[in-house]
Amino acid sequence: MTGRRVPDPRSFIGHRARRNHAPVCDREISTGDHETPEKITCKLLDAMNFYPNITVVRDKTMQVASSLTRTRSGTHHMTQHAARTSRFRLVLQPICIISACALASCDDAKEVRVYRAPKDTMTSVNARNQPASARNAPRNGALQPPSLQTEPMRAATNAGMSDELTWVLSEGWSEVAESSPMRLATLRTNRNGATNDVTVTKLAGRAGSLLANVNRWRNQLGLPPIDDAALAETVHPLERGAMPATVVDIEAPETADAPPQRMIACFFEHAGASWFFKITGDKRDVDALESEFMGICRSVHPKPRPAAQGSEPFNGTDMSAPNAELPPALTAPQSAGPLTFRVPPGWTQDPEPRVARVATILIDETPGAEMAISRFAGDVGGELANVNRWRRQLGLPPAATLADESVTNVNIAGHPARLYRFAASSASPDAQGMIVALMPHTNETWFFKLTGRVTDIDANRENLEAFLQSVSFTP
Amino acid sequence: MTSPTRPTPDRPQSAIRRIIAPLASLKLTVLLIALSIILVFTGTLAQRHQGIWDVLHTYFRAPIVFIPLDIFLSERSERSFAVPFPGGYTIGLLMLLNLIAAHALRFRVKARGRRLLTGATLVAVGVLSIFWFHSGPLPARILSDAGGYAGVLPLMLVGALFYAPLVAGCALTFARRAGIVLIHASLMLLLAGEGVTAATALETQMPIYVGATSNWSQDIREVELVLIDPSSPESDLTIAISQSALQRAASSGELIANPAMPVAILVDRYFPNSDIRPLSPGEQPSATAGFGVNVAAVGLPRVTGVDRNRSINVPAAIVTLLREGLPIGTYLVSPHLQLASFIPAEQEVRIADRPYRLAMRFRRFHKPYSMRLDAFHHDLYPATNIPKNFSSDIHISDPARSIDHEVKIKMNNPLRFEGETFFQSGYIPANHPGEPDLGTVLSVVKNPGWTIPYIACAAGLIGLVYQFGASLIRFLRRSTP
Numbered sequence: 014m015t016g017r018r019v020p021d022p023r024s025f026i027g028h029r030a031r032r033n034h035a036p037v038c039d040r041e042i043s044t045g046d047h048e049t050p051e052k053i054t055c056k057l058l059d060a061m062n063f064y065p066n067i068t069v070v071r072d073k074t075m076q077v078a079s080s081l082t083r084t085r086s087g088t089h090h091m092t093q094h095a096a097r098t099s100r101f102r103l104v105l106q107p108i109c110i111i112s113a114c115a116l117a118s119c120d121d122a123k124e125v126r127v128y129r130a131p132k133d134t135m136t137s138v139n140a141r142n143q144p145a146s147a148r149n150a151p152r153n154g155a156l157q158p159p160s161l162q163t164e165p166m167r168a169a170t171n172a173g174m175s176d177e178l179t180w181v182l183s184e185g186w187s188e189v190a191e192s193s194p195m196r197l198a199t200l201r202t203n204r205n206g207a208t209n210d211v212t213v214t215k216l217a218g219r220a221g222s223l224l225a226n227v228n229r230w231r232n233q234l235g236l237p238p239i240d241d242a243a244l245a246e247t248v249h250p251l252e253r254g255a256m257p258a259t260v261v262d263i264e265a266p267e268t269a270d271a272p273p274q275r276m277i278a279c280f281f282e283h284a285g286a287s288w289f290f291k292i293t294g295d296k297r298d299v300d301a302l303e304s305e306f307m308g309i310c311r312s313v314h315p316k317p318r319p320a321a322q323g324s325e326p327f328n329g330t331d332m333s334a335p336n337a338e339l340p341p342a343l344t345a346p347q348s349a350g351p352l353t354f355r356v357p358p359g360w361t362q363d364p365e366p367r368v369a370r371v372a373t374i375l376i377d378e379t380p381g382a383e384m385a386i387s388r389f390a391g392d393v394g395g396e397l398a399n400v401n402r403w404r405r406q407l408g409l410p411p412a413a414t415l416a417d418e419s420v421t422n423v424n425i426a427g428h429p430a431r432l433y434r435f436a437a438s439s440a441s442p443d444a445q446g447m448i449v450a451l452m453p454h455t456n457e458t459w460f461f462k463l464t465g466r467v468t469d470i471d472a473n474r475e476n477l478e479a480f481l482q483s484v485s486f487t488p
Numbered sequence: 489m490t491s492p493t494r495p496t497p498d499r500p501q502s503a504i505r506r507i508i509a510p511l512a513s514l515k516l517t518v519l520l521i522a523l524s525i526i527l528v529f530t531g532t533l534a535q536r537h538q539g540i541w542d543v544l545h546t547y548f549r550a551p552i553v554f555i556p557l558d559i560f561l562s563e564r565s566e567r568s569f570a571v572p573f574p575g576g577y578t579i580g581l582l583m584l585l586n587l588i589a590a591h592a593l594r595f596r597v598k599a600r601g602r603r604l605l606t607g608a609t610l611v612a613v614g615v616l617s618i619f620w621f622h623s624g625p626l627p628a629r630i631l632s633d634a635g636g637y638a639g640v641l642p643l644m645l646v647g648a649l650f651y652a653p654l655v656a657g658c659a660l661t662f663a664r665r666a667g668i669v670l671i672h673a674s675l676m677l678l679l680a681g682e683g684v685t686a687a688t689a690l691e692t693q694m695p696i697y698v699g700a701t702s703n704w705s706q707d708i709r710e711v712e713l714v715l716i717d718p719s720s721p722e723s724d725l726t727i728a729i730s731q732s733a734l735q736r737a738a739s740s741g742e743l744i745a746n747p748a749m750p751v752a753i754l755v756d757r758y759f760p761n762s763d764i765r766p767l768s769p770g771e772q773p774s775a776t777a778g779f780g781v782n783v784a785a786v787g788l789p790r791v792t793g794v795d796r797n798r799s800i801n802v803p804a805a806i807v808t809l810l811r812e813g814l815p816i817g818t819y820l821v822s823p824h825l826q827l828a829s830f831i832p833a834e835q836e837v838r839i840a841d842r843p844y845r846l847a848m849r850f851r852r853f854h855k856p857y858s859m860r861l862d863a864f865h866h867d868l869y870p871a872t873n874i875p876k877n878f879s880s881d882i883h884i885s886d887p888a889r890s891i892d893h894e895v896k897i898k899m900n901n902p903l904r905f906e907g908e909t910f911f912q913s914g915y916i917p918a919n920h921p922g923e924p925d926l927g928t929v930l931s932v933v934k935n936p937g938w939t940i941p942y943i944a945c946a947a948g949l950i951g952l953v954y955q956f957g958a959s960l961i962r963f964l965r966r967s968t969p
Contacts, residue, residue, distance in 0.1 A: 124733040126712075127748040129723040130854050131703055222768050223786065245787035250763065282765075366873040388871040457871075 178256075178281065178288055181312035181378055186211075186305070197288075200309065202302065209298055211306060214289045223248065223280070226289075227261055233293075234265040234274050256281055256313055264296060275299040279310040288313075314361065314377075352386065355483040357476035360384070374480075376473060382465025384477065393458050399451060400433060403462075407437045407445055423478070425452050425461075426485045434474075436467045446470050450481055511589035520583050523574055530573070533559040535793025539801065541709050543793060548576035549686045584679045587672055598663040607660030614654025618947075621650040622939040628904070651950055659954075667955025674948030681940030689935040692853055695830040695916060696861040696880075697927035703858040705932040706830075706850040711803050711823060715749065716834065716845040731851070734758055734805055743810070750839045751816060754808040759787040762804035764824045773820075774806045778835035778846070780820025805848060811839060821848035829916050829926070857886035857906065862894070864915060864928045878912050880928040897930060908934045 182188065186202045189210075198213040227247060228238040239247065251258035258281045265274040273296040281288040290313070292299055292306045299306075356362060356374055363373040369387055376382040393399055400418060401411040412418065421432040430452035437444045446467035452459040461484075463470050463477050510516070531547035537559065538546070547553045553575040558568035574582075599607050621627070630646060631639040658666035692705035710731045717725040727749055737744050738758035745752040757774070763786045767773055773781045785804035804822035808815050816839060825833045825847070834845035860883040867877040879898035884891060884905065897903045903910040914929035 124730055125744070125746045125749070126726075126728045126730075127746075128726055128728075128854070129720075130726050130852075131723050131858075132718070133704075133724075222771055223765075241787065245759075245761075245789055248786075249789055369872060371871055371873065390870075 178283055178313050179377065180290075180309055180314070181380065182309060184380070186309070202305070204298075204301070207298060209292065209294055209302055211290055211292045211309065214291070216287045216289070223259065223261075226278075226280070227263070230261065230276055230278060230291075231263055234263060234276060235268070236263065236265055251279060251307075251310055256283070258310060258313070260307075260310070272296065277303065277306060279307075279313075281313060351487050353485050353487055354480060357479050360476065360480070376465065376469070379465060379469045379473075382463070382469045382473065384461065384463045384480070386459070386461050388454075388457050388459045390457055392453065396431065396451065399458075399460075403433070403435055403447060403449060407435050407447065409435065409438065423450060423481060425450060425459075425481050426454075428452055428454050430459075430481075432478075432481075434470075442466070442468065448474060448477055450477075454486075505593065508589045508592055511585050512593045513586075514590075516582070516586050517590075520579055520586060524579050524583075527553070527573065527576060527579060530555050530559060537564055537792055539791050540793040542790070546575075550575035551577045580679050580682060584676060587676055587679075591669075591672060595662070595665060595669065597661055598665075599661050603660055607657045607662075610653045610657030610660065612657075614651065614657050617650045617653055618943055621647060622943060647946060648950075651946060654947070655950055655954060664958065667951045667953075667958060670947050670951025670954065672951075674944040674946075674951060677940055677944035677947065681937050681944060684937030684940060685935055688937060689933070690853070691934075692932045693850075693913070694859070694910070694930040694932050695927060696859060696882075696930070697916065698861050698864055698924075700927070701858045701860040703856075704852045704854045705930075706852050708800050708850050710851040711848050712851045713753070713805070713807065713821060713848050714846070715751070715837070716847075717750075717842070718845060719842065728852070729753065731803070734803075735760075738805070750842075750844070751809040751811050754810060756806040756808055756818065757785075759785055759804045759822075761788040761790045761801040762786060762822060762824065763788055763802075764804065764820075764822060775818050775820040777817035778819040778837075779825050779833065780806070780818070783820065785820055785822060803848070809837060809839070809846075819846055821846065823849055830929075855906075856888070857884055857891060859884055861928055864925055866915060866925050878915055878928070880912060880930065882910075897928075907936065908932050909938075 182200060185204070186200055189199050189201045196212055197215045200211040200213065202209055224239075224241060224244050227244060231238060247263060248259050248261050251260050258279050261276075261278045261280065263276045263278075265276075267273045274294065275296040276291065276293040277299060278289055278291040281290075290306075290310050292302060352371060359377045361375050361377060363375050363383075365373070367373050367385075371386040371388055374384040374386075376384070394402075397412070397415055400415060404411060419434045423430050423432045430450050432448065432450045434446070434448045436446035444467050445464070447465075448463045448470050450459075450461040452461070461477075461481060463473060465473075527547060530553075531543050534543050534547060534555070537556075547555075551574075553573050554570035555573050556568045556570045558565040561568075597604065626646070627643055630643045633639065634642055655666070655670070658669055662669045690707070692707045694702055694705040696702045711734075712731060713729040713734055715727045715729075717727075719725075727746075729744055733744055734755050735758055736742070737753070738755040741754075743752045743754055764783050765786055767782060767784055771784065774784065775781055785806070790801055791799050802823050804820065804824065806818060806820055808818045810816065816837065819835055819837070821835070823832060825835075832847045832849040834847040837844045837846045861880055862883055863881040865877070865879045865881075866875065867879075868874060869876045877899055879896055881894065881896055882903070883894050886892075895903050897910055897912050899912050902912070909932070911931040911933065912928065913931035915925045916927035916929065918925055
């Protein structure tokens with residue numbers, strides 16, 4: 014038998030160390046005090062196989078080497094046999110290496126890395142792009158980074174926004190007169206003969222810590238208090254909400270005299286006050302109403318200031334309508350594509366992009382009403398074709414001419430435009446209608462289309478005209 | 489007396505056969521495939537409660553996994569039992585052993601003498617030519633010359649030339665079984681490729697503001713606590729403590745100390761996912777210095793693989809710095825605390841009358857080169873706000889190696905540089921609507937084994953074609969009178 018010596022792992026390490034000289038500090042092998050021999054072995058094997066640039070075997074080399082020897086000694090018997098046939102040796106060596114790696118669950122992240130890095134230039138460049146408040150802040154412990162200013166705080170300081178919150182109710186919900194002085198509002202729905210309420214409460218400041226509030230609610234449900242660690246399991250941030258908020262979900266098990274209970278609360282901070290939206294009741298009822306409740310919470314947003322308090326001076330372009338009254342105050346300028354505009358109070362630009370639209374503006378508290386801004390190349394078939402397209406959408410017969418249409422000439426951003434109004438012939442209160450401004454501009458046609466119930470679009474006509482006045486094209 | 493033409497099996501060979509035989513069992517193959525199906529199924533379900541990277545590391549890149557039974561329930565249970573199950577490493581390793589053992593037992597080299605030598609030489613030449621082809625610039629050039637996907641067929645035809653020696657070598661060596669050998673070799677390569685990827689692949693982000701230069705990328709799945717000594721005018725001495733060390737120190741209460749550190753660090757609390765909120769009136773802050781005297785950290789549930797907003801865990805920690813056993817101060821640290829997107833806000837700490845900066849940031853990887861963002865383009869489809877294309881004009885420089893050139897990185901057109909691939913993956917939006925975007929975010933992917941699955945699939949395809957083609961030819965010959 015001509016057995017081959019198993020190479021000494023220490024000599025192997027030395028060989029690799031001598032062969033590679035490129036200094037890459039990231040690939041040093043670190044050996045923390047608490048690491049198991051298996052883990053160290055794994056690191057070493059891992060490093061030897063996959064990181065060619067090993068230059069430094071640190072001060073614990075001997076420990077590492079001996080642990081490697083121990084691991085190999087476990088397979089010593091097999092290795093002797095393997096030496097007799099080259100095929101088996103070829104197979105066994107990679108298996109041993111892979112086994113060592115797999116069984117030890119490698120983690121090559123070093124515990125403590127010490128290195129020199131060039132000074133970060135991003136901070137100084139970025140400072141030019143930051144608001145003055147951040148730029149001027151001293152770089153020391155007194156610095157209040159912008160991210161510490163919470164979203165509600167920022168929202169409250171936005172021009173045109175008041176300290177109050179408002180929301181949009183889903184179908185089947187109504188706001189009832191409130192008798193309790195503690196409550197700001199009660200939102201009610203009647204389903205399957207049962208009445209369920211969402212209570213809206215506003216308290217000054219933070220109304221105690223979140224944990225204190227959660228424990229107060231748990232107490233109301235007959236549950237014991239929890240600590241900070243358990244709090245994390247109970248709360249989560251509101252997803253896809255118009256404002257950031259914290260959602261608390263508490264369930265109480267069935268007792269001898271009560272079915273299982275559930276309470277969902279949504280907690281907003283706005284303008285130095287705490288707002289709680291809370292639904293409590295039989296778990297089955299709350300489960301059924303959960304999505305609607307979350308929908309209400311997602312719609313919560315700062316209430317626009319009344320027109321008289323508008324802090325931003327209006328700076329829109331002229332309307333061609335004679336004796337146009339002063340438009341209502343608008344919110345801060347917004348933009349979409351090449352357009353800049355200001356939305357009237359109660360209108361909100363939808364951040365979600367839509368196919369073939371420049372922008373979509375939602376009208377608060379009027380579900381289904383919205384204004385779409387779109388633009389298309391050319392004249393899109395001409396004015397009559399477009400009018401008949403809109404008439405068809407409302408179930409109206411096509412018109413042979415434009416003579417009978419309700420149309421007003423307006424001026425948008427200095428360009429002549431035509432403002433049409435259509436209403437479905439139905440006498441239903443839900444009859445749909447639209448007011449559309451059609452504006453040819455360079456080689457394109459722009460549409461500003463307000464759709465919704467006839468009553469809603471008529472109520473918002475003045476807002477639409479004010480909006481059109483505010484439109485301008487970004488140079 | 490005639491000498492035997494073939495050596496008789498000796499005792500050690502029999503012993504090897506006895507050891508290998510159970511490993512080569514087809515029943516084991518079927519069992520492993522069944523286990524892998526269960527693992528994939530449970531790993532998918534687990535993403536309801538765990539993040540996708542958590543699942544990857546606990547289910548698939550682990551020797552053993554404890555599967556909580558509540559993943560099969562509609563609600564998460566706090567008192568759920570966990571069942572131990574072989575993890576991805578165990579199943580993958582056993583599959584590899586199973587394949588190797590099957591080959592060692594059942595497959596025989598048919599060639600002898602000069603034929604064997606020629607076959608082995610061709611196999612070696614084929615392996616070298618394949619790796620030369622895939623590691624060289626030829627595939628990328630063929631694809632770019634043909635304009636993207638149109639180049640796939642020419643690439644396959646050219647690639648076939650480089651695979652030809654391997655196929656010829658296998659045909660000479662293994663005769664009829666050459667196809668099967670190639671197919672099995674491709675499976676082994678796939679398994680080994682995943683091992684290489686698991687051990688070496690790294691995906692990080694490189695954010696760069698317009699006009700700024702960056703020489704680092706960061707892994708947003710892991711944080712580090714850094715203590716920076718800015719005293720040198722040229723560079724910062726950085727002491728970075730890993731996330732695992734912070735977590736371990738928080739749970740064990742042990743100090744983090746190292747001769748290179750000017751302080752020892754005690755981790756009072758560690759939040760795997762967190763938010764930062766202002767302090768309530770009358771609420772006592774956890775920190776005694778720095779930003780934490782005005783704010784508090786709140787623990788949040790860890791993100792899961794089914795979160796719609798695809799958010800990440802943002803940890804926070806309360807740490808106390810100790811110098812010679814005496815506390816210097818308690819600080820709240822978190823990547824939440826930042827001057828702007830991707831720019832951590834560092835807290836000044838005075839240690840032995842020297843200023844240091846303390847921050848928890850996403851783990852950084854420094855590069856030997858630097859990249860400057862000259863311009864960022866954000867194109868929209870006409871008449872909409874729907875993004876059409878993002879692109880970054882990048883200037884790469886490394887004076888030490890005389891590298892100084894400009895590249896444009898855009899969607900579906902990444903930059904491959906220094907063994908890493910830079911994808912256009914995001915951007916830093918403006919502070920106000922209507923203003924230009926502030927910068928770009930590049931995804932930096934390092935995966936030395938990225939060609940292995942391609943090679944394995946190509947070898948497998950050729951093996952299948954060879955095997956079925958040879959069978960078809962044999963069948964046609966037999967059926968021809």
